[in-house]
Amino acid sequence: METSFIIGAGAIGQVLAAVLTLHGRNVVLLRGSTTRQESAVQPVRFTTPESEYQAGVRFDLLERYPVLDGPVILTSKSFGNAGLARQLQNKTGHSPVLLLQNGLDVEQPFIDLAFPAVYRCVLFATSQFADDGSLRFKPVSASPIGVVQGDADALPRLVEHINTPLFPFCAETDIQPVIWKKAIANCVFNSICPLLETDNGIFHRDAEVMGLARQVIGECLEVAKRKGVVLQQDAVEESVLMISRMSDGQLISTYQDILSKRPTEIDTLNLAVARMAQEMGLADAVPQTRLLGALTKMKSNINR
Numbered sequence: 001m002e003t004s005f006i007i008g009a010g011a012i013g014q015v016l017a018a019v020l021t022l023h024g025r026n027v028v029l030l031r032g033s034t035t036r037q038e039s040a041v042q043p044v045r046f047t048t049p050e051s052e053y054q055a056g057v058r059f060d061l062l063e064r065y066p067v068l069d070g071p072v073i074l075t076s077k078s079f080g081n082a083g084l085a086r087q088l089q090n091k092t093g094h095s096p097v098l099l100l101q102n103g104l105d106v107e108q109p110f111i112d113l114a115f116p117a118v119y120r121c122v123l124f125a126t127s128q129f130a131d132d133g134s135l136r137f138k139p140v141s142a143s144p145i146g147v148v149q150g151d152a153d154a155l156p157r158l159v160e161h162i163n164t165p166l167f168p169f170c171a172e173t174d175i176q177p178v179i180w181k182k183a184i185a186n187c188v189f190n191s192i193c194p195l196l197e198t199d200n201g202i203f204h205r206d207a208e209v210m211g212l213a214r215q216v217i218g219e220c221l222e223v224a225k226r227k228g229v230v231l232q233q234d235a236v237e238e239s240v241l242m243i244s245r246m247s248d249g250q251l252i253s254t255y256q257d258i259l260s261k262r263p264t265e266i267d268t269l270n271l272a273v274a275r276m277a278q279e280m281g282l283a284d285a286v287p288q289t290r291l292l293g294a295l296t297k298m299k300s301n302i303n304r
């Protein structure tokens with residue numbers, strides 16, 4: 001059986017590795033941003049709303065592997081992608097590289113270095129560390145996977161490789177609208193919530209804040225349209241409100257990152273939309289999105 005290499009032992013990576021291990025798949029969880037990790041099987045505990053699970057997951061260091069001969073799945077933060085693409089360049093050969101990350105253009109470092117098979121997944125699941133180191137995992141629906149560069153015929157096999165009833169995935173032939181819809185929602189949550197120092201529920205609780213979200217959504221939709229992705233304002237607003245209701249009380253990752261003095265993914269959210277707008281001569285079309293992104297970045301830099 002082929003081995004899957006998951007890179008990034010965070011909230012999503014640990015649960016995915018544990019779920020695949022529980023389903024009898026060969027998987028190694030590789031650390032890319034540290035050199036302090038023994039080659040060892042370690043317990044990972046997680047709960048879903050229904051049950052509690054534990055699996056012995058094989059942890060190791062990326063630098064110990066000269067070749068990764070099997071699907072390579074990135075569950076790391078997007079700001080590390082340029083560095084990871086360089087690290088992986090001579091290791092992955094023809095293995096598919098699958099990005100399980102939020103954001104826009106997160107695959108660009110892999111395209112720039114001509115990786116032959118690059119796939120994107122949009123996560124419809126949440127995972128958070130609890131104080132005791134265990135994880136709280138909530139799959140919402142199957143997370144779609146689509147082709148960015150490479151062979152569409154290989155997609156079903158890749159999906160089958162990581163799909164399980166506990167953490168479901170599905171193939172998506174048109175992944176760009178799905179990426180944009182989620183990324184626009186993230187432009188709203190990941191900037192406004194940390195700046196207001198509030199939880200994800202704010203949009204369904206407060207009409208004024210939802211008004212600002214509406215403006216951001218409208219701006220981002222203009223850029224998406226110029227990129228050939230047509231989405232409806234109502235549908236994106238509905239998705240923001242749904243996420244807001246479902247994750248009422250939870251803090252968005254960017255806010256958690258700022259509180260923990262870690263870098264954030266804002267460069268691949270609001271600031272990516274602002275960069276794209278600038279490149280297309282639409283710089284004036286995204287004032288709120290850009291300002292919210294710039295303020296979030298300043299807040300993160302000031303706090304670190």
Ligand SMILES: NC(=O)C1=CN([C@@H]2O[C@H](COP(=O)(O)OP(=O)(O)OC[C@H]3O[C@@H](n4cnc5c(N)ncnc54)[C@H](OP(=O)(O)O)[C@@H]3O)[C@@H](O)[C@H]2O)C=CC1
Pocket residue numbers: 007008009010011012013030031032033034075076077078079080081083084100101102123125126127128253265
């Ligand atoms: N958690 C969630 O509920 C959701 C997360 N996502 C997305 O999934 C992705 C993973 O998120 P999540 O698991 O929560 O993140 P975490 O912050 O929990 O973990 C991310 C991991 O990334 C690795 N990492 C950090 N910095 C670097 C770097 N400079 N270079 C390489 N690797 C680095 C680290 O792994 P190591 O120490 O092993 O190197 C770290 O543990 C993100 O894009 C996030 O936006 C999307 C939807 C929901």
Ligand SMILES: CC(C)(CO)C(=O)C(=O)O
Pocket residue numbers: 102123124125126185186189200243247252253
């Ligand atoms: C918008 C949200 C909360 C949905 O899962 C998300 O993407 C995240 O946790 O980063």
